[in-house]
Amino acid sequence: MKTLLQLNTSLFSEQGQSTRLAQRFVEIWRTLNSENSVIVRDLAKDPAPHLTAERFQAFLAPAEERSTEQQAVVAYSDGLIDELRRADVIVLGLPMYNFGVPSTLKAYFDHVARVDVTFRYAENGPVGLLADKPVYVLATRGGAYRGTSKDTQTLYVQDFFNFLGISDIRFVYAEGLNLGPERQHASLAEAEAQIGRLAA
Template identity: 60%
Template sequence: MATLLQINSSLSGDDGHSSALSNKFVQRWREHNPGGKVIVRDLARHPIPHLDAERLHAFITPAEKRTATQQDIVSYSDQLIDELKRADVIVFGVPMYNFGVPSTLKAYFDHIARSGETFRYTSNGPEGLLEDKPVYIFAARGGIYQGTDADSQTGYLNTFLGFIGLTKTHFVYAEGLAMGEDNQKKALSSAEQEITELAAA
């Protein structure tokens, strides 16, 4: 049975454009995988705690020396990592906030970047430890940034995901959403058409 992990990061929840696009992809995926399982992480509804000194120290403390509180912190991180490992397909809904990814998504990444669990350093540099799998990223932006220096998201997401072993990324962009109703309709229609094609592949 195929498993899909969906991670939405719009502060607007399901009303956000990035969430709507990722939801549409998941809907199409369900149609082609009727027996499949979907795990949903809504980072607006259930935010991941931001990284602080207590959490960082819990991650780097050897298991036999952790306090009960530190073990709870690590167990929460382990649950997030386990979801990634179980998934056959990963979907991200990512709006652009002030030229970057939502801080809730960064917090999620801080909890899954664990030495010895999702990456390790070798004499040749870092090595991702997750089994590679398709990752679909639905990027919604008010302006038009793809291919420009202002697009900090694409490079960052590819770098981070590649760092933990996920290199099969596919971006679907919906841009210019705040640049008039016509631009919004065209961008969303184009993204939805791409979603239909991807889900059927």
């Protein structure tokens, strides 16, 4: 049995285009083996708190010296990391907001990047501590930015997962969704066709 972690980051939760594409991937993936399990983390319904100095200090404090509040902060982070570790496959629904990733995704990233937990510093730089696994990123954009300087998402998401030790990252783009109904329909249809091939 395999486990898939579905990360939804759209402000519109299940109604977001990126979430719908992620859900389509999961539906196809589950048909291959009904015993597969899916963990859904919806960052619109249950957003990760933005990182503060207090939360960051909780991560750095020795376990035996943490206050009750710090223990709760670390336990929350540990739970997110445990989901990443358990997952054999990650599916990330990724809308573009103002040329960047949703702030809730950045907050989530800040809680799963933990020194000596998901990465460590070595002589030649940081080393990721998570096992490699496929990450499918379903990127939806109102405009068309792939391959341009305005696409700040692709490299950032690749770099972050690489930082944790995950290098198998595959993008499906649905762009131009605000450039008229014909463009939207064609872009979503092409994305769904790609999803069908990848999920199977």
